[in-house]
Amino acid sequence: MMEERAAAAVASAASSCRPLGSGTAPTPTAAAPASSPAPGPGPVGKGGGGGGSPGPTAGPEPLSLPGILHFIQHEWARFEAEKARWEAERAELQAQVAFLQGERKGQENLKTDLVRRIKMLEYALKQERAKYHKLKFGTDLNQGEKKADLSEQVSNGPVESVTLENSPLVWKEGRQLLRQYLEEVGYTDTILDMRSKRVRSLLGRSLELNGAAEPIEGAPRAAPGPGALSGGESLLVKQIEEQIKRNAAGKDGKERLSGSVLEQIPFLQNCEDEDSDEDDELDSVQHKKQRVRLPSKALVPEMEDEDEEDDSEDAINEFDFLGSGEDGEGSPDSRRCAAEGNPHELESRRVKLQGILADLRDVDGLPPKVTIPPPGTPQPRPHEGSFGFSSDVFIMDTIGGGEVSLGDLADLTVTNDNDLSCDLSDSKDAFKKTWNPKFTLRSHYDGIRSLAFHHSHSALLTASEDGTLKLWNLQKAVTAKKNAALDVEPIHAFRAHRGPVLAVAMGSNSEYCYSGGADARIHSWKIPDLNMDPYDGYDPSVLSHVLEGHGDAVWGLAFSPTSQRLASCSADGTVRIWDPSSSGPSCLCTFPMAGEHGIPTSVAFTSTEPAHVVASFRSGDTVLYDLEAGSALLTLESRGSSGLTQINQVVSHPNQPLTITAHDDRGIRFLDNRTGKSVHSMVAHLDAVTCLAVDPNGVFLMSGSHDCSLRLWSLDNKTCVQEITAHRKKHEEAIHAVACHPSKALIASAGADALAKVFV
Amino acid sequence: MVMAEGAAVLRRNRPGTKVQDFYNWPDESFDEMDSTLAVQQYIQQNIRADCCNTDKILEPPEGQEEGVWKYEHLRQFCLELNGLAVKFQRECHPDTSHKTPKECPAIHYTRHTLDGAACLLNSNKHFLSRVSIKESSVAKLGSVCHRIYRIFSHIFDEYENETFLCHRFTKFVMKYNLMSKDNLIVPILGEEVQNSVSGESEA
Numbered sequence: 034m035m036e037e038r039a040a041a042a043v044a045s046a047a048s049s050c051r052p053l054g055s056g057t058a059p060t061p062t063a064a065a066p067a068s069s070p071a072p073g074p075g076p077v078g079k080g081g082g083g084g085g086s087p088g089p090t091a092g093p094e095p096l097s098l099p100g101i102l103h104f105i106q107h108e109w110a111r112f113e114a115e116k117a118r119w120e121a122e123r124a125e126l127q128a129q130v131a132f133l134q135g136e137r138k139g140q141e142n143l144k145t146d147l148v149r150r151i152k153m154l155e156y157a158l159k160q161e162r163a164k165y166h167k168l169k170f171g172t173d174l175n176q177g178e179k180k181a182d183l184s185e186q187v188s189n190g191p192v193e194s195v196t197l198e199n200s201p202l203v204w205k206e207g208r209q210l211l212r213q214y215l216e217e218v219g220y221t222d223t224i225l226d227m228r229s230k231r232v233r234s235l236l237g238r239s240l241e242l243n244g245a246a247e248p249i250e251g252a253p254r255a256a257p258g259p260g261a262l263s264g265g266e267s268l269l270v271k272q273i274e275e276q277i278k279r280n281a282a283g284k285d286g287k288e289r290l291s292g293s294v295l296e297q298i299p300f301l302q303n304c305e306d307e308d309s310d311e312d313d314e315l316d317s318v319q320h321k322k323q324r325v326r327l328p329s330k331a332l333v334p335e336m337e338d339e340d341e342e343d344d345s346e347d348a349i350n351e352f353d354f355l356g357s358g359e360d361g362e363g364s365p366d367s368r369r370c371a372a373e374g375n376p377h378e379l380e381s382r383r384v385k386l387q388g389i390l391a392d393l394r395d396v397d398g399l400p401p402k403v404t405i406p407p408p409g410t411p412q413p414r415p416h417e418g419s420f421g422f423s424s425d426v427f428i429m430d431t432i433g434g435g436e437v438s439l440g441d442l443a444d445l446t447v448t449n450d451n452d453l454s455c456d457l458s459d460s461k462d463a464f465k466k467t468w469n470p471k472f473t474l475r476s477h478y479d480g481i482r483s484l485a486f487h488h489s490h491s492a493l494l495t496a497s498e499d500g501t502l503k504l505w506n507l508q509k510a511v512t513a514k515k516n517a518a519l520d521v522e523p524i525h526a527f528r529a530h531r532g533p534v535l536a537v538a539m540g541s542n543s544e545y546c547y548s549g550g551a552d553a554r555i556h557s558w559k560i561p562d563l564n565m566d567p568y569d570g571y572d573p574s575v576l577s578h579v580l581e582g583h584g585d586a587v588w589g590l591a592f593s594p595t596s597q598r599l600a601s602c603s604a605d606g607t608v609r610i611w612d613p614s615s616s617g618p619s620c621l622c623t624f625p626m627a628g629e630h631g632i633p634t635s636v637a638f639t640s641t642e643p644a645h646v647v648a649s650f651r652s653g654d655t656v657l658y659d660l661e662a663g664s665a666l667l668t669l670e671s672r673g674s675s676g677l678t679q680i681n682q683v684v685s686h687p688n689q690p691l692t693i694t695a696h697d698d699r700g701i702r703f704l705d706n707r708t709g710k711s712v713h714s715m716v717a718h719l720d721a722v723t724c725l726a727v728d729p730n731g732v733f734l735m736s737g738s739h740d741c742s743l744r745l746w747s748l749d750n751k752t753c754v755q756e757i758t759a760h761r762k763k764h765e766e767a768i769h770a771v772a773c774h775p776s777k778a779l780i781a782s783a784g785a786d787a788l789a790k791v792f793v
Numbered sequence: 794m795v796m797a798e799g800a801a802v803l804r805r806n807r808p809g810t811k812v813q814d815f816y817n818w819p820d821e822s823f824d825e826m827d828s829t830l831a832v833q834q835y836i837q838q839n840i841r842a843d844c845c846n847t848d849k850i851l852e853p854p855e856g857q858e859e860g861v862w863k864y865e866h867l868r869q870f871c872l873e874l875n876g877l878a879v880k881f882q883r884e885c886h887p888d889t890s891h892k893t894p895k896e897c898p899a900i901h902y903t904r905h906t907l908d909g910a911a912c913l914l915n916s917n918k919h920f921l922s923r924v925s926i927k928e929s930s931v932a933k934l935g936s937v938c939h940r941i942y943r944i945f946s947h948i949f950d951e952y953e954n955e956t957f958l959c960h961r962f963t964k965f966v967m968k969y970n971l972m973s974k975d976n977l978i979v980p981i982l983g984e985e986v987q988n989s990v991s992g993e994s995e996a
Contacts, residue, residue: 475915478872479833499872500879520917526908528879532812551812568905586815588808604811634808651809681808697807739805763830764804764818786830 147235212752216715223744223756467755468745468780472791474505476523480763480785483590485539485546486774492563493772493781494546495789498533501526502548506563507779507791524567529556529576538590538599540613545577547599547613549587555580555601557613580611582620591646593638598660600646602633608648610660622663630654630668635682639706641690647706649680649694657692657706669704670711671696681723686748688731695722701736703751713751717744726771726780735780737768743782757792760784816841823854829924832857832865840869847961851968860926863934863969864914870941870965871910873958877944878903906940913937938971 479498486493491507503523510519530550537548540557549555557578584605591600592613598621599611608624631652639645639657645666646658653672656665671680671694678698685692690706701722703713718738726735733754734746741762745755759782760767766785773780781791804818820842823835839850853862882900914920914937919930945959966972 475917476911477915478868478911500875522912523908526904526911528875528882528904531876531879535808551815553812567908586810586812588810604809632809632811651807679807679809761830762828764828764834766805 209750212750216751223753466778468757468792470757470759470790471793472507472510472519472521474503474521474523474789474791475787476503477501477787477789479533479787480766480769481783481787481789482533482535482769483537484770484772484781484783484789485537486772486779486781487543487560487563488539488775489543490563491774491777491779492543493774493789493791494537494539494560495783496534496537496548496550497787498535499787500530500532500534500550501528502530502534502537502546502558503527504560504563505789522567524563524565525561525575527556527558527575529579530554535586535588536590536601538592540592541594541597545613547580547590547592549583549590549601549603551586553581553583553585553587553603553605555583555587555590555599555611578613580613580620582609582623583607589633589635589648591636591638593643595643596638596660598638600636600638600648602636602648604632606632608633608636608646608658610646622660624648624658624665630656634680637683637685637692639685639690639692640687641685641706645706647683647685647692649683651679653678653680653696655680655683655692655694655704657709667706667709669706669709671702671704681721682725684725684727686727686731687729693725693727693734695725695736697721699738701725701734701746715751717746717753718742720767723766723768724771726773728773728780729775735771735773737771737782739765739767741767743768743771757782759790760788761786823857832861832923833868836865836869844961847964850961851965858925859969860928860931861924863931863971864920864926865923866965867910867934867937867941868914870958870962871907871914874903874907874941874944877958878907903944906944910937910941935971938966939976942966942972942976 474493474495477495477497477499481495481497483496484493493505493507494502495505496502504525504527505521506524507521509524510521527548530548530552532551534548534550536550537546539546543560545557546560547555547557556576557580559575559577561572561575580599580601583601583603584607586604587601588604589600589602592598593600597612597614599613600608601611602608606625610621610623612619612621630650631654633648633650636646636648639647644660646660647655647669648658649655649671655669655671657667657669658664659666669692671692672678678696678700680694680696682695683692691712692704692706694702694704695717696702699716699718699720699722701715701717702711704710705712717736718740719742720738720740722736722738724737727733727748728735731748734748735743736746737743739762741758741760743757743759744753745757746752747754761784763785768782768784770783771781772783779791779793781789783789802818804821806815810817820838821834823831826834828834835854836850839846843849851866853859878900881903913933919933920926942962945962
């Protein structure tokens with residue numbers, strides 16, 4: 034840099050001056066040429082006028098006028114040089130600041146416009162609903178506030194007028210409502226979270242806008258009917274993304290400052306300036322837009338007019354499907370798909386969406402399509418055998434702690450305003466936990482059918498189709514270098530069953546355990562010391578008693594520590610109650626119920642009432658029995674409207690009189706023990722739900738299914754908070770059992786692939 | 794359990810299934826099986842079909858990697874040996890060599906061996922995947938076979954007639970050359986082995 038050279042020159046001049054003696058004629062000439070080559074801004078070369086004497090710093094030499102002059106001159110030169118440097122720096126910093134400010138404004142604008150679009154969609158949706166309601170019921174739906182307020186909640190719920198400065202409380206309620214609607218439709222929360230993450234990534238960081246984003250309210254009611262929208266949130270995101278892609282694709286020749294998103298800004302900003310080809314329903318939306326509009330301009334060069342019109346036309350045209358979808362009229366844009374919701378299209382779109390997320394700059398023009406998924410059906414997913422991980426699972430796994438990353442976008446954070454999971458943080462803290470696989474229990478030869486945890490230690494029992502039960506002590510785990518999950522070896526194998534062991538239950542204080550098998554026998558075992566060496570001698574006293582009585586495979590076992598009773602259910606159609614005491618176990622009572630309800634599949638003691646047992650059946654019934662009376666009390670309404678659907682497992686809530694059932698029709702139902710009514714029913718998985726476990730505090734529910742996934746549900750709001758993909762399929766079976774440790778933070782799953790996994 | 798919907802067959806033994814209805818589904822050809830546990834499924838299917846037809850059971854399908862085939866068969870042997878061990882455990886009578894079942898060396902040996910085999914066959918170090926086996930791990934199969942064979946030599950009773958387990962095992966080790974003929978001491982199969990070796994081709 035010039036300044037540096039000048040400074041160097043000055044420094045060399047100064048240094049060459051100092052050693053020189055005083056007043057010698059050649060020195061100034063020596064000094065002068067040394068400094069003259071520097072074409073600095075300062076008059077360094079003017080040293081010619083100065084004398085040879087150094088400045089006052091040199092010491093006791095007498096001061097001479099030329100010397101002083103020289104000194105002053107080169108000091109000034111130095112100052113000039115520094116000043117120039119500072120100016121340059123300042124200019125640089127200013128440029129940076131301006132750039133960043135511009136970027137920020139660009140992002141804010143983008144966000145505003147996206148929000149605007151969202152509101153437009155919401156409004157259009159409302160209109161649509163009104164229309165639909167009118168058609169269906171012949172009356173006007175009471176919309177509450179018809180005014181173009183900024184936040185129109187779904188009118189069937191509480192209607193709130195929200196000001197521009199939305200309060201988080203309102204958003205929370207709105208979100209809860211939407212979640213509920215989405216659940217009815219069949220969208221689990223994993224999907225919601227996935228969508229919200231995507232939207233978040235699109236919307237960027239800063240949210241200080243007026244009227245900043247409301248909760249994404251595109252989600253519709255689960256209204257029956259042809260054109261009814263469902264999965265609105267996903268729709269919104271798709272549309273937004275489509276828009277961005279389309280615009281990005283159309284602007285190849287334009288200069289881009291940072292990514293395709295910035296280019297949205299001019300067109301979006303100018304959206305409201307145009308007129309006339311808007312539908313009526315968008316008038317009020319325009320009005321809203323104006324109120325929300327940001328005054329700032331972006332740094333992106335202005336677009337040409339024709340482009341603006343095209344883009345805005347596109348934007349407006351997008352909303353046409355809302356109005357015309359139901360009536361079946363073709364929208365002006367032939368790209369719209371009808372409301373049949375082709376599941377395969379949906380699937381391919383999801384794959385594409387993932388691609389979009391991974392790289393926003395990808396402009397391999399997707400044919401923009403707006404597909405409306407069929408209402409109420411769970412996400413279709415191609416099952417490609419054991420490794421049938423569709424993009425859905427992949428995306429959902431990002432929530433559940435999987436390995437797929439969203440690339441750069443994964444680093445974007447959002448303030449609390451838009452954080453859809455903030456309502457989760459209001460619920461118990463224990464709930465924010467994400468479970469990760471820790472141990473893999475590998476020793477069985479065939480599928481594991483049942484599991485039971487030790488009541489106090491980190492130990493568990495597994496019962497397998499290979500005919501053995503194995504006891505595992507997790508504290509003796511062996512580290513394997515390659516795997517993240519530790520491998521554990523069993524400390525004891527219980528051999529006595531002939532044929533598959535189908536059920537296991539832990540006795541009181543984990544001293545004894547009980548197992549039931551396909552050989553119709555129930556064995557009671559004394560649990561050996563957890564620190565025993567696996568290769569100790571055989572101890573026949575481990576096998577304690579055999580409880581005989583059933584006539585066919587024993588599929589379910591449950592033990593009640595309070596009443597010291599063992600309940601079992603069998604394919605012979607009976608539920609039996611045993612007193613398994615070591616002095617001579619006996620069958621206390623038998624409930625033969627094949628005639629009435631079918632074959633029982635699972636039993637559980639109700640936690641709130643020790644004298645009651647609840648049993649589930651192949652027919653879909655769940656029956657509550659009173660042990661003291663020896664008869665059935667109540668049949669719980671677990672059949673549902675769809676008729677027969679086998680219940681695979683029934684569990685009882687630890688604190689409430691609630692029974693939870695897992696069905697072959699992919700659903701989970703919650704039933705009240707007192708009234709027998711179904712309190713809640715939800716589609717939980719993509720295939721039969723095979724097993725359930727409630728954590729001992731009643732905070733969450735774990736469910737496993739033959740779709741190879743484990744899902745954790747919050748019992749507060751019945752939403753899925755984590756999905757874990759575990760186990761591979763053998764034939765069409767994947768996960769047979771799940772369990773929660775009664776006192777530690779451990780959960781486990783058992784699969785048809787002969788593995789058991791423990792998560793912490 | 795065959796479901797009535799269309800052509801979908803659900804091969805599941807759902808809770809509540811009676812023992813006689815277990816595995817009550819049509820057989821699948823090996824190529825149709827798309828699970829990673831296809832080899833195990835296939836072997837078990839063939840055994841259920843006819844447990845005496847040891848040749849069919851031991852015959853690998855087209856293109857199946859031999860290491861995996863041997864491994865899965867060994868797993869299946871260990872699985873079935875469990876039944877043998879159980880039966881023996883139940884019927885062990887005290888005799889002169891030992892007073893109580895606790896001291897019975899055969900039971901000890903059987904359990905010890907089975908546990909050890911389970912450990913090795915399921916160890917991550919040697920058998921990480923059930924779909925492809927390292928060459929070095931295949932060598933371990935031989936030692937497992939030796940140990941398992943000794944179970945047979947320790948105890949031999951009418952269990953065999955029900956499942957032809959020893960027959961099959963002997964044929965298996967011969968076919969895949971996992972043990973030398975000299976080690977095959979279980980008498981009843983002596984002649985069979987002589988006959989079959991001359992006819993068997995090197996696997």
